[in-house]
Amino acid sequence: MSTTPETGTLIEERTDTDHRLVEEGDHERFSxxxxxxxxxxxxxxxxxxxxxxxxVxxxxxxxxxFPVCPECKEIYESLEE
Incomplete structure (x- = not known):
């Protein structure tokens, strides 16, 4: 009798709500x-x-x-203080 491991896909759904207005694809234009x-x-x-x-x-x-993401830069600079 052979046993094969079960495989599947895990989908992570974000449950937090992000109320910022970001156009589709805006994040793709930044580092x-x-x-x-x-x-x-x-x-x-x-x-x-x-x-x-x-x-993500x-x-x-x-x-x-690409230019640096302004939001990442702002967060990074606030961490340095």
Missing amino acids: HYAPKDKIMAALIEGTPIRALCGK WVPSRDPSR
């Missing part, structure tokens, strides 16, 4: 701040990470080609 170790792991493993502004994405593009 985002996230913990450096998580960025490296995401690049190697192809897994999504969450930026300081809340955007899989890093794959050269961040120097």
Whole structure:
């Protein structure tokens, strides 16, 4: 008798409500701040990470080609104080 492991897909649904008005695709135009170790792991493993502004994405593009996300920058600068 052989046993095969069950597989499935886990979908994470955000339950918090974000009332900011952000146009569809606006986050795609920026480089985002996230913990450096998580960025490296995401690049190697192809897994999504969450930026300081809340955007979730899989890093794959050269961040120097895009301006820094103003919201990430503001959050980062407030953490330095």
